[in-house]
Amino acid sequence: METKKRTFFITGTDTDVGKTFVSSLIINGLKYYGKKTGYLKPIETGVKLNSNGTKEYIDSFFVKKQSDIKESLEDICPFTFKHPLSPHAAAKYENRAICIKDILYAFYDLQSNYDILIVEGAGGMLVPLKKGHFMIDLARYIDAEVIIVSRAGLGMLNHTLLSINYAKNNNIKLAGIVINNARNENDESVFSNKEILREFTDVPIIGDIPYFSLDERKNFMYLKALPLNYIDFDSIL
Secondary structure, three states, X not given: OOOOOEEEXXXXXXXXXXXXXXXXXXXXXXXXXXXXXXXXXXXXXXXEEOXXXXXXXXXXXXXXHHOOOOOOHHHHOOEEEOOOOOHHHHHHHOOOOOOHHHHHHHHHHXXXXXXXXXXXXXXXXXXXXXXXXXXXXXXXXXXXEEEEEEOOOOOXXXXXXXXXXXXXXXXXXEEEEEEEOOOOOOOHHHHOHHHHHHXXXXXXXXXXXXXXXXXXXXXXXXXXXXXXXXXOHHHOO
């Protein structure tokens, strides 16, 4: 019997919550469980051009390196923009257009090669792509299960519950929440948010990741051993 292909869409409650780091951890963990796992970053902004015309990918480069992604950066990241803005704003500023069909073509090309595909969004759910399309719409178009990456500190309850509420009201499948202390927050709420969040939602908390320095995140061998300690893969497999 052919194994059903699955897709997880990684979104955030905000920008800079560590979606890229979490994406890499999940890919490495799934590989440990024997799942052939690929990666797609449909749109990346803030990608500068070098003098020789090559692109300085950021998020997609990190995941490609840390998770042994075989495809080229161009294949796993079909749309890039120079300006560090929302995709819609960057496209307008650079007089370009985002083609949803091209993103879907890239998705299906990659999906055919893998058991599981991890698709990393940009920013949060309602980051605009183009008129009539938001980032989270991509998850609906590809029938993905959504993993919400949330901050650890004060404000995460509001941001996370708003994201959950929007997803449920729009028939978006939720696989779980990963709390990621990407900003090294240490206010009092860090120690109570997980417990309180469980009182207000039935969406499982599948990960609780402490702060790791940039050097630790870049340490290849360290990253390989990390996922199983902080993400509950049994809950999503």
